[in-house]
Amino acid sequence: MGSPAPLWVRRLHVCLSAFGFSCLYSLNIVKLQHQQKEWPYYLQLIILNVNAIMLAWSFFALLIIDPGKPRQSDEFVGLPQVRKWFCYDCKTVKPERCHHCSICKRCILQMDHHCPWINTCIGFNNRKQFILLVFYATIHTLITGIYNLQYAMNLTKSIQNFIYQIIYVFDVIIFLLLVIFLKYHIELLCKNMTTIEDIIRQQSETSVNIYDLSIRENVNQIFGTELWLYLLPIKTNIGDGHEFAKKQDEKRAPPLISTQQVETYEHPIISNIVIQCINYFMIFQIVVFLFLLFIIVILLARQSFNNKRIRRKQQEIQIYQETKTSIAFLHPYCNSGAGGEKVLMSILKQLQEQQYQIAVYSCELASDEEIRSKTQHRFNIQLKSDIQFIRVYEDYLLRPAKRFTMFFQILGQMVYSYKCLKKYQPDILFDTIGLPFSYIIFKLLLPNVKIYAYVHYPFISTDMIEQVEQKQVRYNNQENISKSTTQTKLKLYYYQILFAFYQFQGRFVDNVYVNSSWTYNHIIQTWKSSNILKLYPPCSVEQLMKRKIQSDKKFTIVSLAQFRPEKLHKQQLEIIQCLAEKLPKEVSDHVHLKMMGSVRGQDDELLFAELQDIVREKKLENHVTLYKNLPYDQIIQHILSSLIGLHTMEYEHFGISLVEMLAGGLIVVAHDSAGPKEDILRDRVGFLCEEVEDYVLSIVQILQMNDFEIQQMQTQGRKRAQQFSEESFARQFKL
Numbered sequence: 001m002g003s004p005a006p007l008w009v010r011r012l013h014v015c016l017s018a019f020g021f022s023c024l025y026s027l028n029i030v031k032l033q034h035q036q037k038e039w040p041y042y043l044q045l046i047i048l049n050v051n052a053i054m055l056a057w058s059f060f061a062l063l064i065i066d067p068g069k070p071r072q073s074d075e076f077v078g079l080p081q082v083r084k085w086f087c088y089d090c091k092t093v094k095p096e097r098c099h100h101c102s103i104c105k106r107c108i109l110q111m112d113h114h115c116p117w118i119n120t121c122i123g124f125n126n127r128k129q130f131i132l133l134v135f136y137a138t139i140h141t142l143i144t145g146i147y148n149l150q151y152a153m154n155l156t157k158s159i160q161n162f163i164y165q166i167i168y169v170f171d172v173i174i175f176l177l178l179v180i181f182l183k184y185h186i187e188l189l190c191k192n193m194t195t196i197e198d199i200i201r202q203q204s205e206t207s208v209n210i211y212d213l214s215i216r217e218n219v220n221q222i223f224g225t226e227l228w229l230y231l232l233p234i235k236t237n238i239g240d241g242h243e244f245a246k247k248q249d250e251k252r253a254p255p256l257i258s259t260q261q262v263e264t265y266e267h268p269i270i271s272n273i274v275i276q277c278i279n280y281f282m283i284f285q286i287v288v289f290l291f292l293l294f295i296i297v298i299l300l301a302r303q304s305f306n307n308k309r310i311r312r313k314q315q316e317i318q319i320y321q322e323t324k325t326s327i328a329f330l331h332p333y334c335n336s337g338a339g340g341e342k343v344l345m346s347i348l349k350q351l352q353e354q355q356y357q358i359a360v361y362s363c364e365l366a367s368d369e370e371i372r373s374k375t376q377h378r379f380n381i382q383l384k385s386d387i388q389f390i391r392v393y394e395d396y397l398l399r400p401a402k403r404f405t406m407f408f409q410i411l412g413q414m415v416y417s418y419k420c421l422k423k424y425q426p427d428i429l430f431d432t433i434g435l436p437f438s439y440i441i442f443k444l445l446l447p448n449v450k451i452y453a454y455v456h457y458p459f460i461s462t463d464m465i466e467q468v469e470q471k472q473v474r475y476n477n478q479e480n481i482s483k484s485t486t487q488t489k490l491k492l493y494y495y496q497i498l499f500a501f502y503q504f505q506g507r508f509v510d511n512v513y514v515n516s517s518w519t520y521n522h523i524i525q526t527w528k529s530s531n532i533l534k535l536y537p538p539c540s541v542e543q544l545m546k547r548k549i550q551s552d553k554k555f556t557i558v559s560l561a562q563f564r565p566e567k568l569h570k571q572q573l574e575i576i577q578c579l580a581e582k583l584p585k586e587v588s589d590h591v592h593l594k595m596m597g598s599v600r601g602q603d604d605e606l607l608f609a610e611l612q613d614i615v616r617e618k619k620l621e622n623h624v625t626l627y628k629n630l631p632y633d634q635i636i637q638h639i640l641s642s643l644i645g646l647h648t649m650e651y652e653h654f655g656i657s658l659v660e661m662l663a664g665g666l667i668v669v670a671h672d673s674a675g676p677k678e679d680i681l682r683d684r685v686g687f688l689c690e691e692v693e694d695y696v697l698s699i700v701q702i703l704q705m706n707d708f709e710i711q712q713m714q715t716q717g718r719k720r721a722q723q724f725s726e727e728s729f730a731r732q733f734k735l
Contacts, residue, residue: 048143055136058129058233059118067123068109068241070098095242097211099196109241112194124241128222129233131189134182141175167295170288192218210246221245301445309425309446316357324357327735328426330417331433332363332395335371336600337378337629338562339537339656343454343515344432345381346538346729352384359388361420363395378632379540390424392416398435399601406460406498413437421445428452428735434459437501439508452735454513454535457653458522459502465495502526513733516654518674536679538729539656541663541721544636555590555703556642558666560635560657561649563597563604563628568648569611575646575695576623582696587703589622593646594638596627639664643710644702645686647676648695655680659724662686662717667710669698685720686713 070092085094090107094100099111101121110124122130148168188198192211201209212218221244223229224236239245313323331344344360351358364371372383397412417438429442430452436459439451468491471482481487506512506527513535514520520534557576561567572593580588599605608628615624627638639645645661645668652658654675661668662685670676672688681688687698705713722728 051139055140058133061129061233062118062126065126067121068125070095070107131185132233138178138182141171144171190215190218211244298444302447305425305445306447324355326357326426327428328359330361330431330435334360334362335364335366338598342379343537345375345379349381359390359424361392362389363393392420410437414441417441436505439505443508450510452511453509455523456515460499461522468492516675517678519653535732536724537656538726539659539724541725544663557593557644557646558642559595559646561597563599563608571648573614574692577618578696580623593624596630599628659721663721665714667702667713685716
């Protein structure tokens with residue numbers, strides 16, 4: 001025998017059933033408020049509220065009224081023969097039309113069925129209330145369908161219309177099910193039958209219904225004789241549930257059954273299969289109502305955030321006599337001074353001259369004035385004072401976790417974007433740092449918001465999936481995982497799920513800018529959007545190209561990259577160690593690497609300290625110097641006084657530092673992939689490598705060049721760098 005669902009599941013189902021109809025009522029009330037206050041409005045309001053009151057009354061009456069319990073009659077027990085059945089589970093006599101419910105674990109007078117909607121049986125005392133509940137629920141869903149029809153027919157692409165269309169579909173499905181259910185129970189009512197008796201009739205050879213009197217008398221058995229009480233969910237039925245009126249020619253008692261021969265009667269209606277079906281039905285309904293609850297929460301949140309935006313604009317009109325289109329940039333680490341921040345500040349520089357109200361979501365502890373000062377110092381960009389920096393300090397949500405990094409980053413991005421939205425509600429969201437899972441939050445919770453994205457690199461790419469599939473050891477694919485077939489398969493499934501969710505985010509973006517050909521190819525393959533524009537990041541090449549290249553810069557190598565694991569700084573130390581070991585001493589003594597970069601947080605600081613330890617361990621103090629967070633002028637001086645630019649990151653999406661190196665007259669050596677391969681160093685403007693040995697050989701080859709060959713490479717590099725200038729960025733950028 002199948003076991004019923006746990007009690008808490010059944011009670012949750014009851015609560016969600018009530019909540020679902022309450023939500024539909026609330027939606028109908030909200031829609032009525034948009035109508036003119038004339039007689040149709042008041043008529044609809046009366047019909048809606050009267051029906052809602054009767055529905056609630058019927059529902060709570062069913063929860064309160066006991067379906068009917070047979071009397072305890074000791075005189076029947078122990079007799080050799082009885083005219084009733086005996087229930088060995090309840091240890092009591094069962095009168096006619098009484099059945100034992102395996103879910104309620106008790107006998108029910110004139111049992112019809114067990115109702116999962118209210119977690120109780122429908123029996124003699126509450127059958128009228130049940131039929132009225134179904135009747136009023138049918139009317140309720142009909143009213144909801146009528147009110148939502150105009151939204152369902154609206155084909156305009158918007159989140160709000162889409163949500164209303166989903167509600168309409170669910171409402172129509174529920175309405176059709178209720179109509180079928182109501183029709184069936186009205187037929188049973190007119191025949192004076194229960195659901196159990198109807199199944200027995202269908203399964204047995206005889207079709208005689210001894211309780212079928214006439215339609216009027218059959219209805220009176222349940223609804224009573226007073227017509228004006230028919231629609232009220234109060235007890236008006238005839239009799240006590242132990243004996244029932246029968247046809248005149250069928251007034252005979254049930255057959256005599258010996259207590260020694262009788263077995264506990266259990267009908268197929270509450271058999272194993274039916275109990276499982278009821279359990280599955282309850283689970284399905286719980287899922288449906290939770291989904292409806294989610295939709296209601298979304299609608300309420302949308303209304304709340306939209307009202308906040310309207311109130312802010314009204315205040316602006318009162319103060320400034322005008323309101324501007326508001327645009328918020330999602331860039332928590334806006335004061336880091338790296339390439340992504342250069343893109344942000346360059347866009348701000350252009351937009352601040354136009355009619356926009358600009359805000360930046362930031363987690364920086366620095367004051368607004370300090371951020372503006374560093375922007376001026378680092379990028380030579382002057383920001384106006386009316387740009388707001390909205391502080392959202394919960395940046396711990398964005399930090400990478402040690403395990404399931406991308407999964408927790410997705411959750412963190414969604415939570416962080418919700419906190420941003422609570423602080424400020426823009427007309428346009430512009431993501432310039434790469435938080436793609438914030439798009440769904442803004443689109444769902446803020447009506448009519450447009451989303452722009454400047455994508456530096458895809459959150460997850462097909463290259464990453466291929467690396468795991470081929471069991472390559474990388475910073476994101478540890479050696480123990482690559483050696484295990486099972487773990488590799490699990491990680492592949494994990495990546496494929498995340499990739500599918502990342503693809504889904506592309507539906508919420510209105511316009512996309514990408515920073516390189518490599519990123520463009522991946523994003524157009526992933527998001528399949530037609531609104532994708534390749535926009536190379538702005539590089540400060542003008543200032544570098546105006547300066548004369550110094551002649552005393554042989555054997556000096558420059559690395560310019562933020563101190564992060566994917567930049568592969570440790571590999572650069574291996575390259576320098578190989579050069580120091582393989583080159584003649586009179587040459588290797590002059591080989592020197594200037595490793596420069598920004599340090600953004602604690603993890604970057606730890607990596608920087610680890611690199612210093614490696615330099616000491618390998619005794620490379622005379623060959624390597626590490627610099628962090630240098631002013632831009634000092635970076636330029638180091639570039640101009642060096643010969644070679646070194647960049648080892650694999651699949652570098654673009655590489656602003658490579659362009660700056662080219663503009664400064666460096667011969668660049670970089671990894672043979674992505675941005676360096678497809679955009680910056682194509683056509684042999686520099687050297688492309690894969691392994692440590694390739695880097696060593698390329699650097700040795702450069703050191704062996706004569707002055708003419710060096711000048712030729714420098715000229716080609718500077719010419720290429722001009723394609724990625726700030727002027728080119730400003731000319732191509734259009735919002």
